[in-house]
Amino acid sequence: MTAATTPPELDRTDPEGAIAAAAKRCSNWGRWGADDVLGTLNFLDETKRVEGARLVRRGVSFSLAQSFDANGPQRGWRRRTNPVHTMLDTGLDAERGQGFPHGLGGADDVVFMPLQASTQWDGLGHIFDHGTAYNGRRAGDVVTSEGDGVTGIETVAALITGRGVLLDVGRAIGTDGELPDGFAITPAHLEATVAAQGGSARVGRGDLLLVRTGRLARARREGWGDYAGGDSPGLSFTTADWLHGTEVAGVATDTWGFEVRPNEFDVAFQPLHQVAIPHTGLFIGEMWDLDALAADCAADGVWDFLLTAAPLPVTGAVGAPVNPIAVK
Numbered sequence: 001m002t003a004a005t006t007p008p009e010l011d012r013t014d015p016e017g018a019i020a021a022a023a024k025r026c027s028n029w030g031r032w033g034a035d036d037v038l039g040t041l042n043f044l045d046e047t048k049r050v051e052g053a054r055l056v057r058r059g060v061s062f063s064l065a066q067s068f069d070a071n072g073p074q075r076g077w078r079r080r081t082n083p084v085h086t087m088l089d090t091g092l093d094a095e096r097g098q099g100f101p102h103g104l105g106g107a108d109d110v111v112f113m114p115l116q117a118s119t120q121w122d123g124l125g126h127i128f129d130h131g132t133a134y135n136g137r138r139a140g141d142v143v144t145s146e147g148d149g150v151t152g153i154e155t156v157a158a159l160i161t162g163r164g165v166l167l168d169v170g171r172a173i174g175t176d177g178e179l180p181d182g183f184a185i186t187p188a189h190l191e192a193t194v195a196a197q198g199g200s201a202r203v204g205r206g207d208l209l210l211v212r213t214g215r216l217a218r219a220r221r222e223g224w225g226d227y228a229g230g231d232s233p234g235l236s237f238t239t240a241d242w243l244h245g246t247e248v249a250g251v252a253t254d255t256w257g258f259e260v261r262p263n264e265f266d267v268a269f270q271p272l273h274q275v276a277i278p279h280t281g282l283f284i285g286e287m288w289d290l291d292a293l294a295a296d297c298a299a300d301g302v303w304d305f306l307l308t309a310a311p312l313p314v315t316g317a318v319g320a321p322v323n324p325i326a327v328k
Contacts, residue, residue, distance in 0.1 A: 009238070010237060010238060010264055010265075012264065012265050012266050013265070013266055014265075015265035015266075015267065015268040015271055018237065018265070018271070019129070019271050019274050019275060022237070022240045022241070022275045022279075023129060023274075023275050023278075023279040025240075025241060025244070026240050026241060026243075026244035026275055026276075026279055026280045027279045027280070028040070028135075028244075028279070028280055028281045029134075029135050029136045029279070030135070030136075034135065036135055036281075037124070037135075037150060037151045037155050038155065038156060038159070038281075039124050039134055039135075039151075039280070039281020039282060039283065040247070040248065040249050040250065040280065040281050040282045040283060041156055041159050041160065041249050041250070041283060043205050043206040043247050043248070043249045044159060044160070044161075044162045044206045044208070044249035044250075045206060047206075048162040048163055048205075048206035048207070048249075049161055049162045051162070051163050052161065052162040052163040052164065052305075052306040052307065053306055055163065055304055055305050055306050055327075055328070056305075056306050056327050056328065057328065058328050059327070060296070060327070060328050061325055061326065061327045061328075062292050062293040062296065062325070062326045062327075062328075063289070063323055063324070063325060064119065064210075064252075064288045064289050064290060064293060064309075064323075064324040064325070064326060065118070065119040065288070065289060065321075065322065065323040065324060066118045066119045066216075066287055066288075066289050067118070068083045068085075068111070068113065068117070068118050068119075068321065069082065069083055069085065070082050070083065070084060070085070072117060072118050072224075073118075073219065073224045073227045073228040073256065073287070074114075074117050074228050075228050075229065077228065077229050079114070080114045080116065080117060080228075081113070081114060081117065082113070082117055082118075083111050083112070083113035083117055083118070084111065084112045084113065085109060085110075085111050086109065086110055087107065087108070087109045087110075088108040088109055088110055089106060089107050089108040090107055091105075091107060093105070093107075094106060094107070113321075115312075115314060115317050115318075115319050115320050115321060116286070116319045117321070118287055118321060119285075119286075119287050119288050119289065119321065119322055119323070119324070120285065120286060120287065120311070120319050120320060120321050120322060121153065121160070121250070121252075121283055121284070121285050121309070121311045121319060121320055121322055122258075122273075122277060122283065122284040122285070122286065122318075122319050123148065123151060123152065123153040123156075123283070123311075123317065123318045123319050123320070124148075124151040124277060124278075124281055124283075125142050125143045125148035125150070125151045125152065125318040126273075126277060126318040126319050127270075127273045127274060127277040127278055128278055129274050129275075129278045129279065132278060133150075133151070133278055134151060134277065134278050134279075134281045135281070137150065143318060146316060147315065147316020147317060147318070148316050148317065148318050149316060152314075152315055152316040152317055152318075153311045153312075153313065153314060153317040153318065153319065153320040154313035154314065154315050154316070154317070156283070156311065157310050157311060157313035158310065160208070160249075160250065160283070160308070160309045160310055160311070161306075161307070161308040161309070161310070162206060162207070162208055162249065162306075162307065163206070163207050163208065163304055163305075163306070163307070164207070164208045164209075164210060164304065164305050164306065164307025164326055165200075165201055165202070165203055165207050165208070165209055165210065165303055165304045165305075166201075166210045166211075166212060166290060166293060166294060166297055166303050166304075166305075167190060167193045167194065167197070167201060167203070167209065167210070167211050167212070167303075168193065168197070168212045168290075168294045168297065168298065168303075169185050169189055169190070169193050169211060169212065169213060170212050170213050170214030170217075170233075170294075171212070171214075171294065171298060172192065172193040172196040172197065173185075173189050173192065173193065174213075174214055177214050177217070177294075178213070178214030178215070178217060178218055179213045179214055179215070179233035180233065181215075181230075181231035181232055181233060181261070182231055182232075182233070182260065182261070182262060183213070183233035183234075183260065184233075184234070184235075184236035184237075184238075184260040184264055185211065185213070185233065185234065185235050185236055185239065185260065186236045186238055186239065187236075187238060187239055187241075187242040190203075190211075190239065190242060197297075197301075197303045198301065198303070200301070200302050200303045200304045201303040201304070203246050203248060204246060204247070204248075205246070205247040205248075206247065206248075206249050207246075207248050207249060208248070208249055208250050208251075208252075208307050208309065209246075209248045209250070209251040209252070210251075210252050210253070210285075210288065210290055210293075210307075211235065211251065211252070211253045211254075212253070212254050212290040212291070212294050213232070213233040213234065213253060213254055213255055214233075214254070215227065215232050215233055215254055215255045216254040216255070216287070216289060216290070216291065217254075217291050227255075227256055228256045229256060229257070229261075230256075230261065231261050231262060232255045232256060232257060232260065232261045233255065233260060234253060234255050234257060234258055234259045234260035234261060235251075235253070235258060235259045235260065235272060236259070236260055236264060236272075237259065237260075237263070237264050237265075237271050237272050237275075239272070240272060240275045240276060240280070243276060243280065243282060244280050244282075248282075249283065250282065250283035250284070250285060250309075251282065251283075251284060251285065252284070252285025252286065252288045252309075252324070253285070253286060253288065254287070254288055254289065254290045254291075255286065255287070256286060256287055257270060257286065258272070258273070258284050258285075258286050259271075259272040259273065285309070285322070285324070288324060293305075293326050296328065297328075300328075302328060305326045305327060305328045306326070306327040306328075307324060307325070307326050307327075308324070308325050308327075309322050309324035309325070310322065
């Protein structure tokens, strides 16, 4: 398997033009009113949650989160570090006495971490396009030194539960279940994976789409290396229209950056983010652990499930950790 070639309609020399054109085609500004703060989560309604709940047949569950610890993938880029966990009270403190009556003792701890250090959602205040946030708002009016006062991640804390569907592109298209770094997953690859997996892999309005590339599996086998910020398989810029047209509520991958790296333009940084978040209002998940779920789906041939993936409701946060749970 070799890296996918750039689609002929994509001009590598003109990221500005491509981003502007895709932003216009894929915009959801005003679709749900001028005050909307939910973006594509408007597609995930009560009916979709009931549909997701009905997919629970065996009762088997999978955590899709990486570990939150000092051995994570972060390398300090833009001050992103791995979580630092330390104890406030320990068993030794309890043995020596903590001032509680009748022999009671306890342990307590604290974590310091960037909110996007491990498995997480990008909120709608995370990315801007030329100083403009989702729904046409000024970026400076949305996110200030006090955080995101408009589309903070807490606004969706109760909403991200419904039908999840896994497209294991690494298994369907790759070699030994993995795609090479730089492989751009196009709409054709996504549709081919749906066809290979069958009816339970259909993707439509209000679904929570998971895309497995195999990149995390390779990082675990070979070491983190450049997993955080380096070359990686991922979604092609050309999927912007597919994601907009399918009306998915959210999409998550097993990679650090969701989209293919290096990006598909000569000079660019995360151009798909620049369309999907501020224009489409799409919720993007990154660094999800999809391997055990993918193995189970391949074994029983069922690729949809109940997915509950509530972000930690940190008020004003532009992204937040999550422990997604898939139940089949």
